[in-house]
Amino acid sequence: MEIKILADADSVAREAAKIIAAEARAAVAARGRFIMAVSGGRTPWQMLRALSGEEVPWADVHVFQVDERIAPAGDPDRNLTHLLESLLSHAPLRPEQIYAMPVEEKDLAAAAKSYADTLQQIAGSPPVLDLAHLGLGTDGHTASLIPNDSVLDVTDAAVALTGIYQKRRRMTLTYPLLNRSRRVLWVVTGAEKVKMLARLRDGDLSIPAGRIRRENALVLTDHASAEKLEPGVSRG
Numbered sequence: 001m002e003i004k005i006l007a008d009a010d011s012v013a014r015e016a017a018k019i020i021a022a023e024a025r026a027a028v029a030a031r032g033r034f035i036m037a038v039s040g041g042r043t044p045w046q047m048l049r050a051l052s053g054e055e056v057p058w059a060d061v062h063v064f065q066v067d068e069r070i071a072p073a074g075d076p077d078r079n080l081t082h083l084l085e086s087l088l089s090h091a092p093l094r095p096e097q098i099y100a101m102p103v104e105e106k107d108l109a110a111a112a113k114s115y116a117d118t119l120q121q122i123a124g125s126p127p128v129l130d131l132a133h134l135g136l137g138t139d140g141h142t143a144s145l146i147p148n149d150s151v152l153d154v155t156d157a158a159v160a161l162t163g164i165y166q167k168r169r170r171m172t173l174t175y176p177l178l179n180r181s182r183r184v185l186w187v188v189t190g191a192e193k194v195k196m197l198a199r200l201r202d203g204d205l206s207i208p209a210g211r212i213r214r215e216n217a218l219v220l221t222d223h224a225s226a227e228k229l230e231p232g233v234s235r236g
């Protein structure tokens, strides 16, 4: 796991966008397509807005969601609402290149299975993402792999559902899928992440984020989050 510390959240967002663009160009050159999955929360949107200004082979890009809250279409809680605003409305992507998690379906278990099927159609069997973008929660969650939820034990499905977390159930990619990604890009900013970032750095398996594969993982963070990290990590 490589950790790169940048000045502030804006620099992190811009650097993340450059890295994603470079990964996209390399994946398309090597395999004809770039398949990435993007987390929700609040941090990613500045990164995705910056990505729309980068040199990306957009026609061959496929964007999946890492997780989604079970909420109505257009709800501000929905990660898709922000994903469409920050990426689709600025980058030359066709709407069908963004694969929304089907969280408005009545049968959510069937919906999770159908999303896993779509992943297989696009990313192969078993599906392999070129890049998984992950955030880090202040309780050590990532994606919607949340503490003490049975979703942490799912080993036979790529997509699963959580119990209620912060007032909503969620649909999420699972460890088996995320840990097959060619590249994991962590984007972690803000003073509230200091403790969990140090535990992530230490590979603390007692937090959900600690169980994400560390080879090919890059953490982009800012000084506010990196206060407790060793001075040895590269400070960009």
Ligand code: 6PG
Pocket (backbone or CB within 6 Å): 039, 040, 041, 042, 043, 044, 066, 067, 068, 069, 079, 134, 135, 136, 137, 138, 141, 142, 143, 144, 187, 188, 189
């Ligand atoms: C979600 C996200 C979640 C997020 C972390 C960190 O739907 O809430 O997918 O896993 O990545 O909560 O969020 P921030 O990086 O925005 O703080």
